[in-house]
Amino acid sequence: MTITVAVDAMGGDVGLKVTVPASIQFLQDHPDIHLILVGDQPALEAELALHDGAVRERILIQHATQVVGMDEAPQLALKNKKDSSMRVAINLVKEGRAQAAVSAGNTGALMATARFVLKTIPGIDRPAIAKLLPNVKGTSCVLDLGANVDCTPEQLLQFGIMGSELMACLQGKANPSVGLLNIGSEDIKGNDNIKKTAELLRQSELNFYGNVEGDDICKGTTDVVVCDGFTGNVALKTAEGLAHMFAVFLKEEFGRSWWTRLCALAALPVLGLFKKRIDPRRYNGASLLGLRGIVVKSHGGADVTGFRYALAQACEEAGSDVIAHIADRVAKQLDNLKQSEAEAN
Amino acid sequence: MTITVAVDAMGGDVGLKVTVPASIQFLQDHPDIHLILVGDQPALEAELALHDGAVRERILIQHATQVVGMDEAPQLALKNKKDSSMRVAINLVKEGRAQAAVSAGNTGALMATARFVLKTIPGIDRPAIAKLLPNVKGTSCVLDLGANVDCTPEQLLQFGIMGSELMACLQGKANPSVGLLNIGSEDIKGNDNIKKTAELLRQSELNFYGNVEGDDICKGTTDVVVCDGFTGNVALKTAEGLAHMFAVFLKEEFGRSWWTRLCALAALPVLGLFKKRIDPRRYNGASLLGLRGIVVKSHGGADVTGFRYALAQACEEAGSDVIAHIADRVAKQLDNLKQSEAEAN
Numbered sequence: 001m002t003i004t005v006a007v008d009a010m011g012g013d014v015g016l017k018v019t020v021p022a023s024i025q026f027l028q029d030h031p032d033i034h035l036i037l038v039g040d041q042p043a044l045e046a047e048l049a050l051h052d053g054a055v056r057e058r059i060l061i062q063h064a065t066q067v068v069g070m071d072e073a074p075q076l077a078l079k080n081k082k083d084s085s086m087r088v089a090i091n092l093v094k095e096g097r098a099q100a101a102v103s104a105g106n107t108g109a110l111m112a113t114a115r116f117v118l119k120t121i122p123g124i125d126r127p128a129i130a131k132l133l134p135n136v137k138g139t140s141c142v143l144d145l146g147a148n149v150d151c152t153p154e155q156l157l158q159f160g161i162m163g164s165e166l167m168a169c170l171q172g173k174a175n176p177s178v179g180l181l182n183i184g185s186e187d188i189k190g191n192d193n194i195k196k197t198a199e200l201l202r203q204s205e206l207n208f209y210g211n212v213e214g215d216d217i218c219k220g221t222t223d224v225v226v227c228d229g230f231t232g233n234v235a236l237k238t239a240e241g242l243a244h245m246f247a248v249f250l251k252e253e254f255g256r257s258w259w260t261r262l263c264a265l266a267a268l269p270v271l272g273l274f275k276k277r278i279d280p281r282r283y284n285g286a287s288l289l290g291l292r293g294i295v296v297k298s299h300g301g302a303d304v305t306g307f308r309y310a311l312a313q314a315c316e317e318a319g320s321d322v323i324a325h326i327a328d329r330v331a332k333q334l335d336n337l338k339q340s341e342a343e344a345n
Numbered sequence: 346m347t348i349t350v351a352v353d354a355m356g357g358d359v360g361l362k363v364t365v366p367a368s369i370q371f372l373q374d375h376p377d378i379h380l381i382l383v384g385d386q387p388a389l390e391a392e393l394a395l396h397d398g399a400v401r402e403r404i405l406i407q408h409a410t411q412v413v414g415m416d417e418a419p420q421l422a423l424k425n426k427k428d429s430s431m432r433v434a435i436n437l438v439k440e441g442r443a444q445a446a447v448s449a450g451n452t453g454a455l456m457a458t459a460r461f462v463l464k465t466i467p468g469i470d471r472p473a474i475a476k477l478l479p480n481v482k483g484t485s486c487v488l489d490l491g492a493n494v495d496c497t498p499e500q501l502l503q504f505g506i507m508g509s510e511l512m513a514c515l516q517g518k519a520n521p522s523v524g525l526l527n528i529g530s531e532d533i534k535g536n537d538n539i540k541k542t543a544e545l546l547r548q549s550e551l552n553f554y555g556n557v558e559g560d561d562i563c564k565g566t567t568d569v570v571v572c573d574g575f576t577g578n579v580a581l582k583t584a585e586g587l588a589h590m591f592a593v594f595l596k597e598e599f600g601r602s603w604w605t606r607l608c609a610l611a612a613l614p615v616l617g618l619f620k621k622r623i624d625p626r627r628y629n630g631a632s633l634l635g636l637r638g639i640v641v642k643s644h645g646g647a648d649v650t651g652f653r654y655a656l657a658q659a660c661e662e663a664g665s666d667v668i669a670h671i672a673d674r675v676a677k678q679l680d681n682l683k684q685s686e687a688e689a690n
Contacts, residue, residue: 136593146528149536183491183578190575191494214582218590227579230535233528234576235583237559242584245563246591246623248481253619260615267612270605274598278591 002032003318005100005311006092009039010067010085012104013301019104020047022307027055029308033315036060036098039067039085064088068105070300074112086110090117093293099318100294102285102310104302110295111147111288118293121323123330125152127290128159129229129297130166131236132313133283135220141167141176142217142225145286146233153197156180156226160206161329162289163224169320171223179212179222181231186211201226204333243278281306285313289326294318347377348663350445350656351437354384355412355430357449358646364449365392367652372400374653378660381405381443384412384430409433413450415645419457431455435462438638444663445639447630447655449647455640456492456633463638466668468675470497472635473504474574474642475511476581477658478628480565486512486521487562487570490631491578498542501525501571505551506674507634508569514665516568524557524567526576531556546571549678588623626651630658634671639663 009019016039023035037044041063048056066084068077081087086105092098094117103110107129115127130143141163148155160178167176180198182190187198189211201208209222214235217225227235250271254264264271276282280299284306288295294317298310354364361384368380382389386408393401411429413422426432431450437443439462448455452474460472475488486508493500505523512521525543527535532543534556546553554567559580562570572580595616599609609616621627625644629651633640639662643655 134590136590149528181579183494183575183582214579214584215586215589217583218586230528231576231579234526234559234572235579237528238562238580239559239583239587241560241563242587243591244560245479245481246588249622250619253615253622254612256615263612263615267599267608267616270598270601270608271612274595277594277598 001319002034003100003315004034004036004098005102005314005318006036006038006062006089006098007311008086008089008101008103008105009037009044010064011106011300012298012307013070015067016043016047018302018304018307020044021051022304022311023059024048024051024055025304026308026311027058028052030315034058034060035311036062036089036092038062038064038089038092040064062088062092068109070106072106072109074106074108077106077109078112078116081109087113087117090114090293090295093295094118100296100314102296102298102314104298104300104307104310106300107146107297110297114288114291114293114295118291118295120290121292121327121330123334124158124162124290124326125155127288128162129286130163130289131283131286132170133217134278135218137220139171140217140220140223140225142227142232142236143289144227144229144232145236146229147288148229150230151193151228153193153200156197156228157200157204157333158290158330160201160204160208160224160226161333162326163226164206165325165329166287166289166322167223169322169325170316173223175207176223177207177209178224178226179209179216181214181225181227181235182211183213184211185213197226205336240280243280282309285310287313287317292323294323346664347379348445348660349379349381349443350447350659350663351381351383351407351434351443352656353431353434353446353448353450354382354389355409356451356645357643357652358415360412361388361392363647363649363652365389366396367649367656368404369393369396369400370649371653371656372403373397375660379403379405380656381407381434381437383407383409383434383437385409407433407437413454415451417451417454419451419453422451422454423457423461426454432458432462435459435638435640438640439463445641445659447641447643447659449643449645449652449655451645452491452642455642459633459636459638459640463636463640465635466637466672466675468679469503469507469635469671470500472633473507474631475508475634476628476631477515478562479623480563482565484516485562485565485568485570487572487577487581488634489572489574489577490581491574492633493574495575496538496573498538498545501542501573502545502549502678503635503675505546505549505553505569505571506678507671508571509551510670510674511632511634511667512568514667514670515661518568520552521568522552522554523569523571524554524561526559526570526572526580527556528558529556530558542571550681585625588625627654630655632658632662637668639668
C-alpha cells in the first residue's frame, strides 16, 4: 500500500524551513511514501526549489491561505482559520486523500480541529495524546500527556485500550501490559477516581498489571502507562527538564579545566552514542489517539531531524491499521459492558 | 544552641545497621550535635560497641519495644504501636527533649503519628512532604510530594507559605519566588481547583511567579514549586526513574567493548564528579512541614551516606527556627483574610 501523509508545512516555531527539508530527507529514505505539503504555495515552491529535486514527484502542494498561531486560542482557530494549513491537512485525512496528518503547530488548536473534523471513534469520549517513550527494557506508551486535565474512570479505561492497541500495532506486542499511574502499588493508594479506574481496568479484557509509580515509566514495568493529562504532562515535562539538567551538568563537569576537557575528548565517541540514545528528537511525534483518522503532533520546536521522526511515526501508524484495531476493541468492550449490565438486571 | 535529634534507629529497610553507623559518622562531623537513638536497647548497644566510641558521650539510648513495619497500615500503627521507635522519637520532640526527629520508616505511619502527636500549626490544615531538589541554578523546594492526594486551593496556598519559609530559613532566600505546577504557563490552563489556587496565591503576600511546568523544576524557574501530593509524587518518582535509566544507559555504552571501557577509564574522574553531583543520597531527607515540631523522613532504602544527609537536614531545620517562621506567616495570612472579609462586609 502506498501511504500518503499530509504535512502542515506552516506549523511549528520555525515552519517550512524545518518541515520542507525534513519532508525531502524523509522521502529520500522512504521510497514508498508520498507527501502532501499544505501551506502557502509560492513560499513552498520557493523552499522546495532550494533542495534536491529527485523526490519532488512524490510531493504534492496543497495551497492554504491561513496559518494558526502558536498561541492562538483553539476555539478561535477552529472558528476563524478554516483555510489554515493545519485544518486543510486534517481535511485531507477526512477526505481519504491522505492516511495521516502531521503538524508541529499549536497543540490545543490541533486537538480541537482534529476532533471537529475527524470525530472520535464510537465509544471513545475524548482523544488522548500518547507517546512512545524509551525505558531500560525497550519502549512503552504513556497516555494522556495533556489533552484532558480531568478524566473519568471510563475515559482512563478507553486510554488503556487505545494505548494497548497502539503498542500491539506498532511494537508487535501480544497482549501488552497496562499500568495505572499512581503514588503507590497498593490498591488503597490514590483517590476514588483512581480506585474506580483500577476496578474498571481489572474487569476489562486488558492485560492489567495494577498500579505503577512514576519510576516504573523508565523501568519499563508495563507496556502502557495510563494517567490523566495533567499528571502525564507534568511527568513528561519533569523528565525533559531533568534530562536537560543532566546535559548541563555533564557539560559543566567536562568543561572545568584543560584536564577535564581532555577526558571529554577521550570519552567523546561513547558520550556521543549515549547522547544519541537519549536524544529527545528520536521520540518526537505524539499520537492524537481516539480519532477516526491518524494525526501526529510534532514538538513545536522540533528541528529537521525531529520532524522526520514525527513523519515516521505517522507512516508507521498508517501502515498498521491502528484505528480499526482500536475501534474493534472499544466495540467489544462496549458489548461486554452491555452484556454484563443485561445479566445484572 | 545545642541541638538534639531523636533518631528512629529501627526504621527503614535495613534499620540500625544503617542508622547507627550514620549517626556515629554524623556526630564525628558535627561536634555540637547530640543524638537520641530510639529502639531496642540491647541491640543498639551491641551495634554501638562495633564502632568508634569517641562520640558515644553525645549519644543517648531511649528504649522502645516495638517497630512499625514498612507496609503497616498507618492507622493500625497509630493504634497498636504506641511504644514503637518511631512514636517514641516523635514523643521526644513533643516533650522538648529533642528539637527534631528523623525516621526512615513507613511514610504513611510517620505522617499519621507525627500529626497525631505534634499536631499541625494553627492555620495549617494538613502537613505536606517537602524536599529540596537540585536545579541548574541551585536548589528549589517542591511540595507536596505525596502526603495529600487531593488538595484544596487553601491548602495549596498553605504549602506555598511553608515552602517559602523553608527556603528563606534554610537557603537564606529573601522573598522566595513561588510557582504553581500546571500544564502550561497561561492563566487558562488547568482545572478549576488550579485556577482558584493561582488566584489565592496572587492575592497573598507571597512572591507568586505564576504557573510553572514540569521542566521548570529542574530549570530552577522558581524557588518553590507548589503542587498536590499526587502530582508531586509522580513527578519526583518519574525523575528518579529517568536518572536511573540514564545511569544504566551510560554504563551500557561505556561497557560495550574494550575500546569503550578504555574511554570510560579516561573519563572516570570527571564521570565520578558528575555522578557525585547528581547522587540522590545528597538530597535524602524530606521535611514533614506544617507540624508543631520538626520531623524529617529519610528514604526507606537510604544507606549510611543517605541517612547522614537526612540527619543534616533535621539539624539545619532545628537551627533555623523554621516552625516559628511558618506559624508567624500563616497567622499573618489569616489576619489578612479576616481583614479583607471584614472590609467586604
